[in-house]
Amino acid sequence: MASRQAKQGAQAGVYVIVVIAILGVGNWLAKDYNKTLDVTANKRFTLSDQTKKVVGNLKKEINVYYFEKTDRYEQARDMFDRYRNLSSNFKVNYVDPDKRPDVARIEGMRNFGDIIIDSGVKKETAKALTEEELTGALIRALKTGTRTVCFVEGSGEHRVSDTAREGYSTFKDALEKNNYKTQTISLIEKPEVPKACNIVIVGGPKRDYLQPAADALKTYVAGGGNAVVNFDAVLYLPDQKMGDTPNLSALVAEWGVTMKGDVLIDLGSASRLFGQLSPVIGSYESHPITRVMADNASVLPLARSLEVKAPAEKLFSTSEGSYSLTNPKLPMKEADLDKGAKGPFAVGAAAKIGSGNTAGRVVVVGSSNWTANFIMAAPIANRDLALNVMNWLTSDEELISIRPKEPEDRRLSVTGGGLRALFFFSIIGLPLFVILTGVSVWWRRR
Known part of the structure; x- marks a missing residue:
């Protein structure tokens, strides 16, 4: 009996070690081999050739300041992380103007949501959290002269x-x-x-x-x-x-x-x-x-x-x-x-x-x-x-490159008849189907 318990304990220990090893390898792969698959029609989550070329060729550190309330940082992290993965010289600073008014004043922040790119020589502002605006502001910050x-x-x-x-x-x-x-x-x-x-x-x-x-x-x-x-x-x-x-x-x-x-x-x-x-x-x-x-x-x-x-x-x-x-x-x-x-x-x-x-x-x-x-x-x-x-x-x-594409307008246009059909199905048809199914099951089991 003791031998069987020891054997089961050893097996459980091996399982635990294997699971820990798998999780460790998975974490290492996720950290050092960060790959994503973009299946959107217009490659919405894939950076353009121009962005890859401009960011990938950064020769010096560029500081990007995102001025927003702390609880709104997450909505911007995905975009900024894609840029950071292209170059270690692309530095992102998340700044809450209420907590760091000194940084907001020095960098010239005017409104919440401002994105200021500071090359050390020139500062430019991206008007929106889009690839077109970010890369455009980065190019302007890097280029001197007119x-x-x-x-x-x-x-x-x-x-x-x-x-x-x-x-x-x-x-x-x-x-x-x-x-x-x-x-x-x-x-x-x-x-x-x-x-x-x-x-x-x-x-x-x-x-x-x-x-x-x-x-x-x-x-x-x-x-x-x-x-x-x-x-x-x-x-x-x-x-x-x-x-x-x-x-x-x-x-x-x-x-x-x-x-x-x-x-x-x-x-x-x-x-x-x-x-x-x-x-x-x-x-x-x-x-x-x-x-x-x-x-x-x-x-x-x-x-x-x-x-x-x-x-x-x-x-x-x-x-x-x-x-x-x-x-x-x-x-x-x-x-x-x-x-x-x-x-x-x-x-x-x-x-x-x-x-x-x-x-x-x-x-x-x-x-x-x-x-x-x-x-x-x-x-x-x-x-x-x-x-x-x-x-x-x-x-x-x-x-010279292929530049960021503007987001496509993929809104669904529904006619008046379509709206009525959708209303009937969701408000009347679907609940009625659930009720009839329940009654049918109850009747058969009665």
Whole structure:
């Protein structure tokens, strides 16, 4: 009997040791090999490539101050822990302003919920506890100096003050979130690019530039300036020829880009969302701007094709389902495609003008609507592509990436009939089913 008890005691002891060992190994794995699985449709809980690149490359300690009441810290820990796992230099400080008013005063806290990122040289505030705001504030805190993007106006270009469908206000907001300042300039009154402009954007002028204005852009780029020149498709209307800008076309031809006088049509399935006059980019080249863009769809509404030769390099092209038509009759018919050439066609190019550190950089795109509000707000890659262009122009190539996605609106829309059905099922149907089931069981056992 004593032998049996000793044997059972030994077995119990072994079981306890095994359980403790398993728990210990599990705790060690959880601590040193922290892995998560994100099964959400838009990878809501996975940090973007840009965040991983920026945080992972931190060379010095960055202090992040989260000002909130102590009982509200937990709602922020998940987000901050994901950042901390990328770099030991990302330090998070949870501060209750009621308990530490001295820290709140020194760091410049204004409201509960403020997130202040202090690089030691510069402080920036994230307006919300989202990846887009946090990473944007971190980039602004790390970057010293100012980068100014100048939008040319006066010849019918897209305007940054325009919040309508074809305005550039969304593009402007995206630039400012990424540490760029913006302003507008005119090359009509004074054909000279201001020295403050790090990048000049020509947003699809409806009227051609006068020669002095074109010469001003040429001089600016030759002196080491950076420019984006967006063109529109050439359409022949009864009273005018739209998109025809010979002086501007002659300028980019000197940079190795020849603009074709056509309009591109896309019959591929991917173009159905925005229409046949909005070609989808079918391929990206291995250029610093586009090498991270593979498998990301971008759209170029009202686009024209271009030919590329040195010193320019091709950036992206339309799909094989695209066609090039010259002077098509509107509205177009499928039979009109027999008169056109079949794609793919180059629609974007980049060039370095000059040599060394003083070389100017230019990007030419055969569409001006590719950064318009209705496109920049869509769940496609145009926003990433546009900001990658900006990063390349200012030689911030380490920031070229796929950025945080804005949260999707996944609210359930229910009709009046659906609400009535839901009410009947939950308030009447389900309780009635439970009652009838109970009565049935009672009756059978009676």
